Amino acid sequence: MKPFLFGPMTFLVPALLFVVLLRSDTGRAMQAAGVPAVAMRWNTPRMADTADASSSHRTRTGGTVASPATTTAPLPNDPFAPVYVVTSRDTYQGIRGFASKAVEHRDSTGAPVLIAESRADRLGAISRYVHVNERRCGGYFAFPSRAQAEAFVREGRAKQAMTKTLLASYTLNNQTTVNRWLPQVQEQRLYATMNHLSSYQNRYFSSPHGKTSAEWIRDHWQSLAAGRSDVTTELFTACGNCSTQPSVILTIRGWDLPDEVVVLGAHLDSINVNTYPDPNQHAPGADDDASGIATLTETLRIALADGWQPRRTVKFMGYAAEEVGLRGSHAIAQSFRRSGVNVVSVLQVDMTNYKAGAVTDMKLISDYSNTDLKNFFITLFDTYLAPMGLTRSSTACGYACSDHASWTNAGYPAAMMFEAGDPGGSFPYIHTSYDTLATMGESAQHSVKFTQFALAYLGETAKTRGKVTGGPAQELPAQ
Numbered sequence: 001m002k003p004f005l006f007g008p009m010t011f012l013v014p015a016l017l018f019v020v021l022l023r024s025d026t027g028r029a030m031q032a033a034g035v036p037a038v039a040m041r042w043n044t045p046r047m048a049d050t051a052d053a054s055s056s057h058r059t060r061t062g063g064t065v066a067s068p069a070t071t072t073a074p075l076p077n078d079p080f081a082p083v084y085v086v087t088s089r090d091t092y093q094g095i096r097g098f099a100s101k102a103v104e105h106r107d108s109t110g111a112p113v114l115i116a117e118s119r120a121d122r123l124g125a126i127s128r129y130v131h132v133n134e135r136r137c138g139g140y141f142a143f144p145s146r147a148q149a150e151a152f153v154r155e156g157r158a159k160q161a162m163t164k165t166l167l168a169s170y171t172l173n174n175q176t177t178v179n180r181w182l183p184q185v186q187e188q189r190l191y192a193t194m195n196h197l198s199s200y201q202n203r204y205f206s207s208p209h210g211k212t213s214a215e216w217i218r219d220h221w222q223s224l225a226a227g228r229s230d231v232t233t234e235l236f237t238a239c240g241n242c243s244t245q246p247s248v249i250l251t252i253r254g255w256d257l258p259d260e261v262v263v264l265g266a267h268l269d270s271i272n273v274n275t276y277p278d279p280n281q282h283a284p285g286a287d288d289d290a291s292g293i294a295t296l297t298e299t300l301r302i303a304l305a306d307g308w309q310p311r312r313t314v315k316f317m318g319y320a321a322e323e324v325g326l327r328g329s330h331a332i333a334q335s336f337r338r339s340g341v342n343v344v345s346v347l348q349v350d351m352t353n354y355k356a357g358a359v360t361d362m363k364l365i366s367d368y369s370n371t372d373l374k375n376f377f378i379t380l381f382d383t384y385l386a387p388m389g390l391t392r393s394s395t396a397c398g399y400a401c402s403d404h405a406s407w408t409n410a411g412y413p414a415a416m417m418f419e420a421g422d423p424g425g426s427f428p429y430i431h432t433s434y435d436t437l438a439t440m441g442e443s444a445q446h447s448v449k450f451t452q453f454a455l456a457y458l459g460e461t462a463k464t465r466g467k468v469t470g471g472p473a474q475e476l477p478a479q
């Protein structure tokens with residue numbers, strides 16, 4: 001039995017489902033796909049889409065910010081609006097009840113991908129299918145038009161991003177900083193962040209809670225950077241289909257190599273696929289992905305409390321609208337590509353707090369990632385975490401499983417560390433009202449390890465201004 005199939009709305013469904021079936025073939029399609037019937041559509045009042053799709057707001061000092069151009073028209077917050085999904089052939093076989101008019105293309109790696117037409121109110125069913133049948137999240141990119149989906153596939157740079165050999169930037173020579181940071185991770189701070197974020201009714205991308213929770217992250221990160229003129233925070237709103245939810249970006253300016261950018265990211269939105277797209281759906285998303293935001297927040301806190309200044313520019317990112325097709329990260333990655341931003345590495349943390357049973361501590365995601373960066377992740381783990389008794393494994397995640405795929409498609413080197421889950425493979429309460437700290441033993445202990453990994457990644461990719469010791473001298477000459 002999977003408890004996530006029994007959300008609070010399940011028992012109200014029969015009557016509602018009748019209404020749904022009058023308006024949609026979704027219910028039939030779900031039954032055909034073997035997915036238990038749940039309410040798939042609400043008579044949701046349309047919410048004003050107030051997102052400013054043309055600018056990016058900076059809320060601290062630090063100079064002007066180029067406003068990335070918007071290439072997608074705003075997607076109306078309409079449950080019947082068409083949505084074009086880009087997904088794998090295998091996933092399409094399972095979701096074809098919710099999407100049609102599929103056309104096969106080849107992505108830059110030569111792999112077949114399908115562009116199919118769906119509808120805004122069917123994305124929850126697609127996500128549910130991916131979770132229940134493939135036991136993972138994500139599974140597709142989403143676009144408001146077929147032309148945009150085709151351009152995404154045609155212009156994709158995944159092959160380059162996965163295989164290119166990077167500059168000699170992945171070195172281990174900053175143990176002084178990293179070893180000082182590792183013992184400073186506080187489990188109760190991780191818990192507090194997860195507890196706060198999961199206390200919102202949801203962080204769904206088009207609900208008012210989705211906006212206010214993102215603004216809280218911005219405010220919290222900003223408070224950690226108080227007094228630092230080299231740190232800026234902004235709400236990234238140049239996403240044409242993120243509704244009212246902004247992404248959050250905190251930037252620490254690099255002192256020696258400011259044009260080389262290191263990214264640490266997690267998605268800030270949540271979803272309950274049983275009651276999607278109700279703006280009042282209960283979607284605490286404690287593991288998915290408040291745990292990732294908490295991991296980034298604690299990493300940031302420790303680095304800033306240490307007075308740390310990086311050689312490279314660092315950007316901490318909370319992505320909007322991941323659960324509905326990686327929209328926030330896609331908008332940012334494409335914007336950076338258009339602007340020629342030189343992102344040298346991206347760490348994705350999406351679900352870091354669930355572990356049950358005898359499994360390893362972390363799984364390196366093996367697909368849609370850069371080979372050099374994956375190898376560097378292994379080196380980081382074996383250098384800093386294995387001596388503490390931690391263990392690792394790896395797993396494939398599938399097409400478009402989290403925001404690293406947005407960076408990969410944009411041509412940037414990205415990789416992801418994922419929670420070990422349980423012997424069954426994954427957190428059973430993902431995308432339900434049961435994704436809470438309570439179902440994770442009221443503990444944030446597993447996220448402590450990911451924060452330590454993120455600190456090692458941060459210290460060894462961005463380096464420490466004027467304090468690096470050892471390693472190849474030609475890579476980062478001493479000041």
Ligand SMILES: [Zn+2]
Nearest residue numbers: 137288289350
């Ligand atoms: Zn997630």
